[in-house]
Amino acid sequence: MARLNWRRHGNLAVLAALLAVLASRDPGVLSTSNITNVIGQAAVMGICAVGMTFVILTGGIDLSVGSIVALSGALGAWLNVHAGLPWQAAWASAILAGTACGLVSGLLVHWGRVPPFMATLAVMAAARGLTLLLTQGSPISGTSPAFNYAGWASLSGFPVSGMILLACATAAWVLLRFTPFGTGVYALGDNPEAARFAGIPTGRVTVSVYALSGSTAGLAGLMMVGRLWSAQPGIGMGLELDVIASVVLGGTSLFGGVGTIRGTLTGVLIMGFLDNGLRILGVSSYLQQVIKGMVFIGAVILDMYFKGAYRKDRSRDTP
């Protein structure tokens, strides 16, 4: 009775369909160089999405990732260029800064009982402001090649950023699948009340997932700098939408408790190829935004559908 589980495997079908459509228009889409290119481009968003998966699994949302990407990139670059720190130290501090932003969101959500949407919106604004303060509104360039290595280099044809994404995803998979923390994340997202009854430290889990999302965003920001060879204060605007879209496209429910890292990776690839394909097909960048918005809404509506929100009798499963 193995029925195809659309919730879990539908995203693969979407990816395949997308690739088929794009390849029919331009076979070059499936060339190795283009695929590695897409992976390299999507890696930044993908790393954010891995962290975001944790947050969404607990039933929360993190809107601050785009700003944290900009902040950590700017901070890292500033430390490397103006303070003359070696790249390791600059990286570590920048990731810590990202984690701190996430921690603030988490504490606001847990202690302050602020809805995740509001808390992370505030952090988003604050982090963007801090970035502008730090950079005085102009890009910082001149970071050392070692600092930039992870962002642009590739090893035997495969981008290093893609490897880092895979490493992050593997770590996240292990964390979710095989550790008590992962159990707590799923449990909290599925039923917070039951999680409390099961003795799960719900507060600690909540704060941790936001901190985790912050730190992945911090890492992504540094790779963004490497990719562009400079830190742009305006980078990452609207990135949160892409990130959330790829997580939801990957089958993770916005209501929490359901979702996998594998799905998120698929979602990232879908968003990456969509981006890439639209560009190859010569769709104007304004229209691209419209299409992405529609894809996002489609994914959310599918999520609602799987949740049973459109059943006539709302006797169960409704949010």
Next chain:
Amino acid sequence: MEEPSRAESVAGEPRREGGGLALVVAAERLHENRPRATVHLVGTVWEEFNIRGAVMAAQYVGKGDQQAVRRVVKQSYSSSLMVACLATALVTLFNGAVIKLALGNAAGAEMISAARTYLMITCISYPFYCFYSNTTQVLRGVGEPRKAMYMSVLMNLSNFALSLLFIYGFRLGIQGAALASLLGRVIGTLLGLLLVSRTGICTRLSDFFTFKLDLATQKTMIRLGVPTGMQSFFFVGARLVMNRFILDNGGAMHLSANVVFTQILDLQCTGSTFVIGMAPAIMGMAKGRGDQEGMVRLMVGRSVDTLFPRETPTLGETVLEVEGLSRDGVLKDINFDVRKGEILGFSGLVGSGRSNVVRCLFGLEPFQKGTIRIKGREARIRRPSVALEKGLFLVPEDRKTQGLFLNRSVEDNVTVLQLLRRLYGLFLVKGGLRRREALRLTEELNVRFADLDHEVQSLSGGNQQKVVIAKGLSVTPEILILDEPTRGIDVGAKAEIHHLMNRLTHEGMAVIMVSSELPEVLGMSDRVAVMREGRIAAFFDKEEATSEKIMLAAAGGVEVGAP
């Protein structure tokens, strides 16, 4: 009543496989001149189909969601209707061919015309028949209406084939056989309708056909076994297999299952008389003339006094002492203790603070005053995780919102506490160990599920409750707190949980049970604490506790026997 003893004797026997096959074989005996092999082959194939259908039915039996049930019934009914229309059309068009197929060329004109009539009526009466049979089997099915529908179609087809088989089998006495089956089916259907409309279960027949009955009524109908009892015996072969599976899957269907089972085994293929024969008995029960004890006995296959089978406990040392527990506005000066092997029942009206006491014990509610001592040592329980460490486990009042992760699998739910505490080596969870533990615990508690990986919301209420308890037992608590342990679950699972409580206390666990059900408190507790307005109004020992005394204390009549 004779049925109970019979039911018991049957339940006690080793399972007899192949009820449907038995019929086929019996049919075969009537005409030795036919090659056995063919009959056996066909019989076995359909048997196989029926078992598949029954397994599916069993998986989905046992949920009480009204909307889902209605949906399933509608789907099932409409599918039956479709099959009936299709079959009628087919038979009308090709009846010659069908009869030729079944009887061969040797059939006489008389036999052919009888078979034709039989086929026609078979098809036309399908909607009625299906409503009683398949729909009721899936009436309590849930969630996946499509599967229920497939199943229904499958069952219909198999029944249709059984009919053909019987025409084939009874070719020597075809007129008599066809007539008997027609009469059996028509009378069964009419009696069923009559019964339902006469007993006040349903005021209007139109309600019955448009499925406007409420869930309670539908449940009553299933319990009474009206649907299953009303069928002509030709179809009982398939039903039998199904009933046996349902017999293993919850209490509600037991009456019909047991009765039909015994009857059919005795009667084999002597005719459809038993349909008519047992109608008065069912009618009597439907009208409420049958005594409750007898009903329960029929339903669960055992006597009612074993429903609360509290054994005499062997009490050990005191494990939990609560002194002066107070919570502003909710609890006032609660004192009690529990000993090893004891069940302490908490009774009282809703809102009297029973649940608050256990929530305080489990660290879910803060309290201002009072000490909790576990094994003589003071325990400061501020969080559930601390309570779990100290060897307490609370089976919460509402399993769906507080006890279970409904979207997670059975395995996840059972092992979640172990995942959080013990089932990991240095850092990582051991997957194989986890599955073994889940299997061990579910087996120990006799949880019935199709697959460890299925979502826990697909289980019946009783099995969900057992999953919650299994989760608790996974960390071997010393004090088990059960808040309304048997709310909303069927009689069979209830009894199982009571037996489990006996076993656990026998093994030295202390149990605190909060229950609104007075018979349960009286039957299962060794001592009863009655609460009123946040205080313990009275303690009763098992011997002195009566429902009057408890109600009096709970309602605030006289204060008796304060400790």
